[in-house]
Amino acid sequence: MRLKFRPVDASFYDLFSESAAHLVVGSQLLAEMLGDGGDRESIAQRMRDAEHAADETTHAIVKRVNSTFVTPFDREDIYALASALDDVMDMMDEAVDLVLLYGVTTLPAETSEQVEVLQRCADLTVEAMPSLATMSALDEYWIEINRLENAGDKSYRRILANLFNGDYKAMEVIKLKDIVESLEGAIDAFERVANILEQIAVKES
Amino acid sequence: MRLKFRPVDASFYDLFSESAAHLVVGSQLLAEMLGDGGDRESIAQRMRDAEHAADETTHAIVKRVNSTFVTPFDREDIYALASALDDVMDMMDEAVDLVLLYGVTTLPAETSEQVEVLQRCADLTVEAMPSLATMSALDEYWIEINRLENAGDKSYRRILANLFNGDYKAMEVIKLKDIVESLEGAIDAFERVANILEQIAVKES
């Protein structure tokens, strides 16, 4: 019965952990960027470096899935998970990039709530990755990510409503809306990661 | 020849019908929201409830596809169809949400054309779902959805052009553009549903 004891390429798990670890770095840089007093040019450069490193990890996963005969779970789930993790990074990178590009100096206070949600999501995701190998303990992770996503959504909607309450000029609204939408997009992407992990766990259990 | 008379899990069809039925409710709430005299807070709450119910149906489809050995048609088509139906709901929910969030009281007249298209699409889609089991009579449905999508696109483009004709301030344009884009997105999502159904019919015929 070779099906039962098939050899699997364990290093997929390491690559996914590496991918999640990039998101912890990214969310920290985001917090620095939105905080006071940092050198924004330098933070944005470090974010670009983190985004390139994340790209390379994604690329390594895709190369391996294409050249490996037996994968620890379905190929399409590996692609989906790698690509969802990559989406989180892209959205965080975009947020940092737009802050610099648009020359925004003050952000609505609630954006710090969005960034806190992102930092918590990154921490939980990096902790959840080793569970991929054993398919254990993913329930709590999944519930907590969903709770965080809801909290993030509330912040996002409050910011949007405030942007239109008359305090901001149209030009500011255009800029800030893009930035908070990137942050919200990164949170949504974390939820997609959690949903894919749940789906893999259901299939494999 | 068990291949020919394979047992299939018929309740997939019921779940897809349920999913389409949520879209009929959603499109009606959208019509109420954009009409006059409704209690917008209460309509938005009912829309959120409808969106949650739709989420649960999608979740039930995904759980079943992951835990069922034989599916009535390809797994990836089941995912694609469930997710396209879910996209329609998300876009309609977003439209209702933005009307409330942005505090918009008057919408361009042509948005009612978009909503009529959405209501027709929802009715046609719920009627088409039982044909999934027999793969019959999908041609007319597909042609009619495409005709409606074209009509919706014309309305959308007319609204966009009008938004920039000088009658609106930039701040209003930002708000209204988001709302009509959500409506157009919901119509496009209905077309995607029709395309996936056509693809399934071609494969299975």
Added chain:
Amino acid sequence: MRLKFRPVDASFYDLFSESAAHLVVGSQLLAEMLGDGGDRESIAQRMRDAEHAADETTHAIVKRVNSTFVTPFDREDIYALASALDDVMDMMDEAVDLVLLYGVTTLPAETSEQVEVLQRCADLTVEAMPSLATMSALDEYWIEINRLENAGDKSYRRILANLFNGDYKAMEVIKLKDIVESLEGAIDAFERVANILEQIAVKES
């Protein structure tokens, strides 16, 4: 060993070449639209025709993949490639459409850089398609598309920054941002095409 000498449906390659050829036409129309002195209504009409022709090619690919028993490479890769090529066309069509719809007469100078990138990408992609059959010589193509995408991204970011430097009114920013985002979206879609081709080459080699 029938696996080695399996009969393949060679015309998939022809259809992909046809699909890429539509993009050359599209990028030329885009250049005309953004240049001076053309009849914009007529250019936009020819773009719509090109977009319909591209749709028909995509449809032909999907029909064939669904009705063919043996495909030259994985079904999901055929779908992904067809759909990525189609995305390029949709984004170029959207850009032309918005120029007309928004009544924009002058575009930021750097948009011509974006269009040059698109024309080069279209030429390279149509040249790369015959390599699908032999899986040769894709490396140079892939590297050059990535170089072009980087150049396009730099132009895009310079335009965005300029839009907010105080020379433009909010209303103009809303219009121009949509147009340059469509152009950037088309360039990104070309990069996705290149990534899918690379992935197919890795799998098949």
